[in-house]
Amino acid sequence: MAGLLDQPGYDEESLRRVSEQLPCRELQAGMLLSLMGQPQQYCYPSLFIYGHRSSGKSHVVNVLMKELELPHTTVSCVECISAALLFEQVLLSFFGCDAAAQLPRSPSISDFVRIYRQQSSQFPAKQTRFIVMEKAELLRDADANLLPALLRLQELVDDNVTVVLLSEIVWDKFRPNTGCFEPLLLHFPDYSKGELQQILSKDCHPSYSAEFYSSYINILLGVFYTVCRDLRELRHLAALNFSKFCEPVAAGKAKETETHKLWKNIEPHLKKAMQTVYLREVSSLQWEQMEEHEAGALRGLSAHTHVELPYYSKFLLIAAYLASYNPARTDKRFFLKHHGKIKKTNFLKKNEKTSNHLLGPKPFPLDRLLAIFYSVVDSRVAPTASIFSQISSLVTLQLLTLVSHDDQLDTPKYKCAVSLDFISAISRTVNFDIVKYLYDFL
Amino acid sequence: MSKRKAKEAHLPIGECIDQVHLILRKRFCHQQLPDKLEGVEAQHKHLVELLKRTAVHGESNSVLIVGPRGAGKTTLLRSVLRELSEVTEVQKNLLQVHLNGLLQTDDRIALKEITRQLHLENVVGDRVFGSFAENLAFLLDALKKGDRSSSRPVLFVLDEFDLFAHHKNQTLLYNLFDVSQSAQAPVAVVGLTCRLDVLELLEKRVKSRFSHRQIHLLSSLTFPQYVARVQTQLSLPDDFPDGKFVREWNAAVATLCEDKSVEDVLRRHFNSSKDFRSLLMLLMLCLSRVSVAKPVITPADFLDASRSCLADAQANMLHGLSILELCLIIAMKHLNDVYEGEPFNLQMVHNEFKKFLQRKSNSMYNFEQPVIMKAFEHLQQLELIQPADSSSAKTQREYQLMRLMLDHSQIMEALQKYPQCPTDLKQWATSAFA
Numbered sequence: 001m002a003g004l005l006d007q008p009g010y011d012e013e014s015l016r017r018v019s020e021q022l023p024c025r026e027l028q029a030g031m032l033l034s035l036m037g038q039p040q041q042y043c044y045p046s047l048f049i050y051g052h053r054s055s056g057k058s059h060v061v062n063v064l065m066k067e068l069e070l071p072h073t074t075v076s077c078v079e080c081i082s083a084a085l086l087f088e089q090v091l092l093s094f095f096g097c098d099a100a101a102q103l104p105r106s107p108s109i110s111d112f113v114r115i116y117r118q119q120s121s122q123f124p125a126k127q128t129r130f131i132v133m134e135k136a137e138l139l140r141d142a143d144a145n146l147l148p149a150l151l152r153l154q155e156l157v158d159d160n161v162t163v164v165l166l167s168e169i170v171w172d173k174f175r176p177n178t179g180c181f182e183p184l185l186l187h188f189p190d191y192s193k194g195e196l197q198q199i200l201s202k203d204c205h206p207s208y209s210a211e212f213y214s215s216y217i218n219i220l221l222g223v224f225y226t227v228c229r230d231l232r233e234l235r236h237l238a239a240l241n242f243s244k245f246c247e248p249v250a251a252g253k254a255k256e257t258e259t260h261k262l263w264k265n266i267e268p269h270l271k272k273a274m275q276t277v278y279l280r281e282v283s284s285l286q287w288e289q290m291e292e293h294e295a296g297a298l299r300g301l302s303a304h305t306h307v308e309l310p311y312y313s314k315f316l317l318i319a320a321y322l323a324s325y326n327p328a329r330t331d332k333r334f335f336l337k338h339h340g341k342i343k344k345t346n347f348l349k350k351n352e353k354t355s356n357h358l359l360g361p362k363p364f365p366l367d368r369l370l371a372i373f374y375s376v377v378d379s380r381v382a383p384t385a386s387i388f389s390q391i392s393s394l395v396t397l398q399l400l401t402l403v404s405h406d407d408q409l410d411t412p413k414y415k416c417a418v419s420l421d422f423i424s425a426i427s428r429t430v431n432f433d434i435v436k437y438l439y440d441f442l
Numbered sequence: 443m444s445k446r447k448a449k450e451a452h453l454p455i456g457e458c459i460d461q462v463h464l465i466l467r468k469r470f471c472h473q474q475l476p477d478k479l480e481g482v483e484a485q486h487k488h489l490v491e492l493l494k495r496t497a498v499h500g501e502s503n504s505v506l507i508v509g510p511r512g513a514g515k516t517t518l519l520r521s522v523l524r525e526l527s528e529v530t531e532v533q534k535n536l537l538q539v540h541l542n543g544l545l546q547t548d549d550r551i552a553l554k555e556i557t558r559q560l561h562l563e564n565v566v567g568d569r570v571f572g573s574f575a576e577n578l579a580f581l582l583d584a585l586k587k588g589d590r591s592s593s594r595p596v597l598f599v600l601d602e603f604d605l606f607a608h609h610k611n612q613t614l615l616y617n618l619f620d621v622s623q624s625a626q627a628p629v630a631v632v633g634l635t636c637r638l639d640v641l642e643l644l645e646k647r648v649k650s651r652f653s654h655r656q657i658h659l660l661s662s663l664t665f666p667q668y669v670a671r672v673q674t675q676l677s678l679p680d681d682f683p684d685g686k687f688v689r690e691w692n693a694a695v696a697t698l699c700e701d702k703s704v705e706d707v708l709r710r711h712f713n714s715s716k717d718f719r720s721l722l723m724l725l726m727l728c729l730s731r732v733s734v735a736k737p738v739i740t741p742a743d744f745l746d747a748s749r750s751c752l753a754d755a756q757a758n759m760l761h762g763l764s765i766l767e768l769c770l771i772i773a774m775k776h777l778n779d780v781y782e783g784e785p786f787n788l789q790m791v792h793n794e795f796k797k798f799l800q801r802k803s804n805s806m807y808n809f810e811q812p813v814i815m816k817a818f819e820h821l822q823q824l825e826l827i828q829p830a831d832s833s834s835a836k837t838q839r840e841y842q843l844m845r846l847m848l849d850h851s852q853i854m855e856a857l858q859k860y861p862q863c864p865t866d867l868k869q870w871a872t873s874a875f876a
Contacts, residue, residue, distance in 0.1 A: 006733075042467045044726055108551050109544070110546050154472065156542065168824060169825050181719075182719065185750075190761065227764055227817065279813065357789070417837070
């Protein structure tokens with residue numbers, strides 16, 4: 001395995017260390033290394049590495065840079081909210097603080113290139129310098145000139161420098177409309193199931209045998225593999241649930257080799273984990289504490305949907321929900337006592353077969369909301385300022401949303417932004433049967 | 443050491459390979475200037491004449507070099523400047539100012555850069571003093587004071603010229619062209635751009651001051667010429683230390699270029715673009731496979747390199763999705779088919795997916811809504827689906843309208859290539875009405 005990476009110009013010992021640290025990524029690392037060439041040779045001006053989340057993009061690049069001791073700087077585009085931070089970091093790590101201090105207060109890319117040229121003429125590169133940009137998709141939101149300039153930085157600063165972009169998104173979505181210097185594309189494929197198993201089995205528990213742990217990983221992948229291929233997530237789940245898996249062994253109820261027994265024990269537990277801890281409903285700490293209690297007995301984050309509201313606010317929200325999910329022409333039938341005869345055939349139009357709960361809420365004007373509100377609320381309510389302020393406070397609570405921004409005062413339109421479960425719970429508290437008034441459930 | 447002796451010297455193979463990498467990498471990546479340009483002799487001559495007239499006779503000129511990306515605009519200019527620098531009179535006389543539209547993003551920065559590059563007297567060390575207006579007045583003054591006979595000519599090179607046209611009021615372009623029009627200090631303005639409609643971007647007053655001289659660099663390469671270029675790019679120069687190795691290498695390159703499969707690969711690339719830079723990328727990928735253990739480029743290298751160049755990135759990404767995400771994509775595809783490309787939301791996708799599950803009546807993929815939502819959001823992060831309208835914060839997540847960014851054939855191909863794809867999924871994808 002150690003012989004897979006060979007590239008003249010580098011220390012063999014460190015190459016061996018590199019390949020040890022990169023399980024299942026020797027091929028990609030070797031390709032990257034051969035593209036980088038020897039340290040003093042020129043490398044392609046920009047490389048673009050793409051692949052799924054946790055397919056080892058940053059890891060491979062970082063390990064190569066660290067172990068081979070190449071001059072490099074790693075920049076996360078999430079952190080660099082302005083280009084100035086990026087420039088400062090690059091200059092700082094290549095030329096020290098003096099160079100970074102030369103940047104003016106709000107540096108343009110021109111300043112950066114000028115200082116870089118100045119410095120690199122004093123300290124010319126003996127080795128290729130690498131600028132690694134993580135989460136490069138955020139560069140698209142930055143200044144329009146930044147990405148094209150970075151891609152041809154080698155030409156602009158006339159130094160042996162290579163920009164490595166790492167991203168989850170394919171290059172086609174990066175290309176500016178007037179074009180740019182095309183980087184060399186490199187794909188990191190996803191780990192296969194076997195490779196995932198191999199990597200996950202590496203962090204095995206010291207007090208148990210390796211086969212035992214790898215059979216556990218096998219079961220874990222069996223449950224989660226259809227949903228999640230993210231190595232980090234799987235590793236986290238594996239670490240969380242392992243203690244549950246060894247419980248029967250520790251209690252002496254089963255031996256390490258009795259796989260079927262162990263599987264029967266862990267499988268429902270893992271299924272529950274998918275609904276809770278995988279969705280971050282329950283935090284990892286809570287999940288570990290739950291071991292003693294019944295798993296899932298704890299109410300997760302999303303179970304706390306109950307909100308205390310004033311009486312009229314509740315009815316306003318109910319009215320908004322009805323206005324959002326019922327077509328306006330059915331209002332007469334639902335809310336007028338003495339409506340005329342409406343034929344059933346006429347009433348159910350054919351093209352409205354698709355449920356409104358599938359299409360989402362529709363906007364409605366304020367007048368309609370108030371009309372429905374007066375019809376569902378039993379007592380007489382005066383349209384006071386408090387009613388209107390409750391409507392606007394429902395908007396700030398994000399239970400309603402204001403649709404059109406153009407007229408704030410005059411006939412605003414709203415949408416209801418709560419789910420059916422939420423509104424049924426609310427209507428239960430005020431003894432209102434909302435399902436009876438919903439067009440979809442007729 | 444005599445020349446004959448040098449030819450006889452044999453280096454160990456490792457050093458030879460190192461040298462090959464050093465020379466070819468410099469050629470491919472660093473865009474080292476070739477000794478002679480091919481195919482652009484007329485343009486070259488035109489530009490040399492023009493710049494010579496500015497440098498020697500003090501004539502003011504403006505010219506635009508227009509061509510697609512990777513067509514060799516910068517190379518042409520650089521080789522012209524190299525030729526001019528051999529003329530001593532020009533070398534003594536001509537001042538050069540290089541600006542790039544990517545770097546000098548507004549006129550203020552550009553002006554400072556000009557002042558800096560001309561070493562004018564308000565520059566101390568590397569710093570420029572004065573406000574924008576002062577700088578401009580100063581520069582114009584300096585340019586106006588000069589006349590044809592006495593002052594040194596200045597060459598302005600504006601790379602990415604079209605970006606300069608987006609500056610406010612096009613002040614810089616106006617002033618440069620204005621100086622080149624009126625009899626003041628002799629200047630030559632050379633713009634490099636890849637936009638054919640660049641003149642439409644100029645304001646009327648700027649356009650009228652421009653000389654309307656354009657040099658077009660449109661590739662008129664035929665396929666045999668293309669192959670010949672590949673050969674020259676890969677061949678080693680004669681001053682390589684080991685003579686025997688050069689002969690072997692060059693012979694190997696010559697046979698390589700006649701190889702049938704290599705020709706196929708090159709033709710495919712030639713048909714997709716005549717852009718020279720994409721060819722260099724291909725060659726770079728081939729070169730990276732050359733090592734001591736394998737000291738020649740083989741046709742298999744070319745095939746591999748072209749495969750990785752032409753690979754569909756979107757398909758690569760689809761390959762790594764989980765089964766659930768793939769299910770959702772198939773459901774979206776069906777929705778697209780049924781509703782003719784109307785945008786959809788998560789509820790509809792889930793509903794479509796549920797229909798499939800009911801029909802199959804196995805509970806293997808029976809996931810809860812939040813798990814599906816997570817998969818849906820992952821697809822959105824990968825930009826395989828994108829919001830149909832930009833009002834993201836206003837609607838609930840499950841009702842936000844989305845569009846699928848994949849086409850039918852991509853999905854079907856991805857399904858074919860997907861490792862261990864369940865058969866019922868494949869059937870579902872092919873059946874028109876689920």
